[in-house]
Amino acid sequence: MSLSMKRGLIIVVLAGTACSFAGAEDLRSPETFSSIANPSERSRALFVEAGRVLQHARCLNCHPIGDRPTQGVDRHPHSPLVVRGADDKGAIGMRCTTCHQNGNYEPSGVPGHPLWHVAPKSMAWQTKTLGQICEQIKDPRRNGGKTLAAIQQHMTEDSLVGWAWMPGGHREPAPGTQAQLGALIAAWIQSGAACPAT
Amino acid sequence: MPITLDVNGTRREFDGDPETPLLWVIREELRLTGTKYGCGIAQCGACTVHVDGQTLRSCSTPVSAVAGRRVTTIEGLSSRAAKAVQKAWVDLDVVQCGYCQSGQIMSATALLEKKPKPSDTDIDHAMAGNICRCATYQRIRAAIHAASAQLAA
Numbered sequence: 122m123s124l125s126m127k128r129g130l131i132i133v134v135l136a137g138t139a140c141s142f143a144g145a146e147d148l149r150s151p152e153t154f155s156s157i158a159n160p161s162e163r164s165r166a167l168f169v170e171a172g173r174v175l176q177h178a179r180c181l182n183c184h185p186i187g188d189r190p191t192q193g194v195d196r197h198p199h200s201p202l203v204v205r206g207a208d209d210k211g212a213i214g215m216r217c218t219t220c221h222q223n224g225n226y227e228p229s230g231v232p233g234h235p236l237w238h239v240a241p242k243s244m245a246w247q248t249k250t251l252g253q254i255c256e257q258i259k260d261p262r263r264n265g266g267k268t269l270a271a272i273q274q275h276m277t278e279d280s281l282v283g284w285a286w287m288p289g290g291h292r293e294p295a296p297g298t299q300a301q302l303g304a305l306i307a308a309w310i311q312s313g314a315a316c317p318a319t
Numbered sequence: 320m321p322i323t324l325d326v327n328g329t330r331r332e333f334d335g336d337p338e339t340p341l342l343w344v345i346r347e348e349l350r351l352t353g354t355k356y357g358c359g360i361a362q363c364g365a366c367t368v369h370v371d372g373q374t375l376r377s378c379s380t381p382v383s384a385v386a387g388r389r390v391t392t393i394e395g396l397s398s399r400a401a402k403a404v405q406k407a408w409v410d411l412d413v414v415q416c417g418y419c420q421s422g423q424i425m426s427a428t429a430l431l432e433k434k435p436k437p438s439d440t441d442i443d444h445a446m447a448g449n450i451c452r453c454a455t456y457q458r459i460r461a462a463i464h465a466a467s468a469q470l471a472a
Binding site for chain 2: 201212214222223228
């Protein structure tokens with residue numbers, strides 16, 4: 122293969138990569154679901170839409186079953202091996218902050234946020250159905266003692282949740298925006314906070 | 320405005336791009352070359368330093384993030400745990416090619432400063448981010464246990 126052909130191939134490959142990560146998918150607004158007359162059905166439909174965020178890799182990777190977070194859209198085990206430790210912020214000598222700083226760091230490609238940590242074990246979402254995640258989110262014994270209003274505030278305003286839409290590098294952001302997620306969760310609560318069966 | 324750092328107990332200034340990796344400042348500006356460049360993406364641990372007593376990958380940290388904080392490189396290690404680690408490394412002849420070893424020693428020392436009697440699991444978790452291409456892992460683990468025994472003596 123000539124040098125010019127190789128260059129052309131590289132450009133095509135890079136362009137394809139850029140296109141695959143260009144912009145987030147959109148989320149449907151709560152109004153889209155207003156035609157569903159039954160409040161419980163509407164509530165479940167709203168949560169299914171919000172679930173596109175909750176079950177996105179940007180969220181699931183740090184809501185692991187067990188002690189090890191995952192990474193990437195394929196949710197492969199975090200490399201290097203890391204564990205949650207006693208405070209969900211890493212092991213002694215290998216803290217989250219050993220590698221993750223206060224912001225995404227483009228020279229190394231390592232993502233960051235001041236509050237970087239793994240969700241507590243009680244908030245594990247991986248391997249669970251959306252219905253199971255929904256019931257878990259509503260359960261104060263498993264959601265950090267939060268009311269539904271606090272859950273809505275967390276989803277809408279928490280800056281680490283917000284990182285999912287500003288992941289940096291070539292990472293795919295979660296669908297829509299954090300404000301759109303917040304609106305869906307608010308509408309879900311107002312319509313009875315019903316959970317999908319599965 | 321220059322960024323002021325405390326490196327190995329000495330006040331240093333860096334007048335450059337605040338996004339510069341700390342590793343480049345340590346090696347190229349301060350000429351402290353014991354800290355190594357391995358992968359540049361926080362995957363190998365060769366660039367490990369301590370900041371306020373915690374391990375940190377200097378290749379993946381903007382120098383602005385450590386302004387005013389206490390940075391310790393392999394040249395500045397002097398704690399009791401560090402001396403035990405250095406002796407154990409020599410006694411057990413841990414090093415083969417040596418490229419990764421300053422990072423290994425930084426992580427091992429940080430572990431022992433926080434947990435003087437670590438289990439094998441503690442060692443595995445603390446050292447998992449330090450890769451050794453010579454695969455000296457068994458000797459590293461034995462040397463950490465030996466250093467732990469020295470600390471207890």
